[in-house]
């Protein structure tokens with residue numbers, strides 16, 4: 001666990017970069033620091049590994065004041081990833097990744113073996129090992145940066161805008177990769193970004209900072225979306241809060257109608273306007289309207305892992321506004337009717353309003 005206790009950082013010249021920051025980053029979770037430029041995200045992050053010392057207050061690592069820990073020893077237990085990977089240009093990929101093991105005195109063979117193992121972990125082809133950083137794409141460089149930070153298996157990882165320099169598609173891939181790695185490794189991660197969507201996607205918790213280094217809110221993404229603490233947080237979260245909140249609600253509880261799933265050539269049950277037609281393997285072929293043999297396109301979601309948002313999206317992509325639910329093998333598990341979806345959305349809205357109760361009735365609430 002990382003604890004900020006009343007931490008203030010005042011730079012020479014008088015800028016207060018961080019003002020009285022108090023929060024806890026739980027062990028094994030990703031906490032994201034997000035906010036507009038200059039709000040003190042990087043300064044806060046660097047006070048954890050003592051690249052910057054606080055003016056007031058304390059930063060604790062598992063209850064111990066980091067000032068009691070000698071910086072080199074402290075940093076061996078803390079991986080650090082920055083934009084563009086921060087790689088050494090004159091070292092090959094494999095040696096970049098092995099940097100910390102070399103510093104720790106591992107023999108070269110063992111350090112390189114570990115580096116290659118990590119390349120596989122972060123999705124880098126083995127044949128890239130002997131290249132220099134300039135011979136890699138931006139996304140590959142970021143992956144090398146992550147691998148290097150993980151080389152000595154530190155329990156804590158600090159990531160400062162690590163994916164900001166790559167295009168949106170590569171960025172989404174890197175984010176997915178980080179979440180997949182984290183599910184395995186369970187590091188304590190502090191991740192800095194100015195992108196609220198990245199924060200909401202990656203964070204178990206999100207700290208929204210505002211100008212002057214003040215903490216505006218520290219909460220789970222679902223809590224932030226349902227109940228922003230004030231107008232600043234609401235504006236920073238941006239549009240479509242309600243729809244985005246649906247991403248955090250599982251679709252697994254939606255009731256499935258199996259009677260609306262038929263094989264090709266089979267009749268629809270009495271009274272059904274639309275049915276889903278499936279092939280012999282129960283994979284979807286399309287929607288069929290009563291009295292019409294033609295198949296129409298469809299939207300589908302995975303019932304075992306997708307969110308209510310995905311189910312709603314699937315419904316909107318179907319001609320009758322109902323969603324096709326697939327099982328983990330891609331076979332049709334059933335149909336969620338419009339009525340069932342409406343009922344689930346009404347329940348989600350009621351729950352969100354209950355959670356947001358303290359902020360209810362504020363002027364402008366619900367306008368964002």
Ligand SMILES: Nc1ncnc2c1ncn2[C@@H]1O[C@H](COP(=O)(O)OP(=O)(O)OP(=O)(O)O)[C@@H](O)[C@H]1O
Pocket residue numbers: 011012013015016017035036037038039040041042043044194
């Ligand atoms: N070494 C320094 N000396 C003086 N002022 C500094 C120093 N480093 C940062 N600052 C100031 O402290 C404030 C916070 O900077 P910091 O880099 O922590 O913000 P940030 O939220 O990470 O910003 P960005 O998103 O633009 O990287 C800014 O006003 C910045 O100009």
